[in-house]
Amino acid sequence: MLILGIDPGTRILGYSLLETDDPTSLKIVAMDVLYLRNIPDFGQRIRRIFDSTLRIIDAFHPDHLAIEAPFFGKNVQSMLKLGRAQGVAIAAAMSRDLSYTEYEPSVIKQTVTGNGNATKEQVAALLRSILGFDDSPRYLDATDALAVAYTCHMQFSNPLADLREQLKPAKKRHKSTKQQWSEFVTQNPDRLY
Numbered sequence: 001m002l003i004l005g006i007d008p009g010t011r012i013l014g015y016s017l018l019e020t021d022d023p024t025s026l027k028i029v030a031m032d033v034l035y036l037r038n039i040p041d042f043g044q045r046i047r048r049i050f051d052s053t054l055r056i057i058d059a060f061h062p063d064h065l066a067i068e069a070p071f072f073g074k075n076v077q078s079m080l081k082l083g084r085a086q087g088v089a090i091a092a093a094m095s096r097d098l099s100y101t102e103y104e105p106s107v108i109k110q111t112v113t114g115n116g117n118a119t120k121e122q123v124a125a126l127l128r129s130i131l132g133f134d135d136s137p138r139y140l141d142a143t144d145a146l147a148v149a150y151t152c153h154m155q156f157s158n159p160l161a162d163l164r165e166q167l168k169p170a171k172k173r174h175k176s177t178k179q180q181w182s183e184f185v186t187q188n189p190d191r192l193y
Helices: 042-060 076-095 105-113 120-131 140-157 161-167 177-187
Strands: 002-007 012-022 025-035 064-068 099-103
Touching (some): 012 140, 025 120, 064 076, 099 105, 105 120, 105 140, 120 140
Parallel strands (some): 002 064
């Protein structure tokens, strides 16, 4: 299985490709960043994210996309921009019929380091130890993307993951008032005057 990991960003977007032949054999196929700071127009940055994600997918043909979910911060504008970056990366994956999974930052950190509040440097150091790569990337966004792919691998290789999904209580879907009223009318035509 080849997992594309993305750490979305509108200034620097990290990406990685992690190949897993079996639960114990992991190989880093690619790990880099898409540098976007030199593009002044936000719309053009979003376009570059979409186009670049498509190019990566077309070049490597990954089986799955793992992407970091936006975190809730104090700066709403930053959060919205980050959500847009994530959205266009997911849209690019979906346009190639690629399945995807989102992971919360704390879940990624917990999976890699055992601490949901670990720093980027701690995540990078542990990944270097686990996966045995020598070169430290220039930007930690690349190792963050690798951490997302690694988290996905750990979830997929966990034999209890399927069982946990089966044991989750079904989400109740609430019908809108309009839907409830329509059903009532359909089921009770004799009660209408």
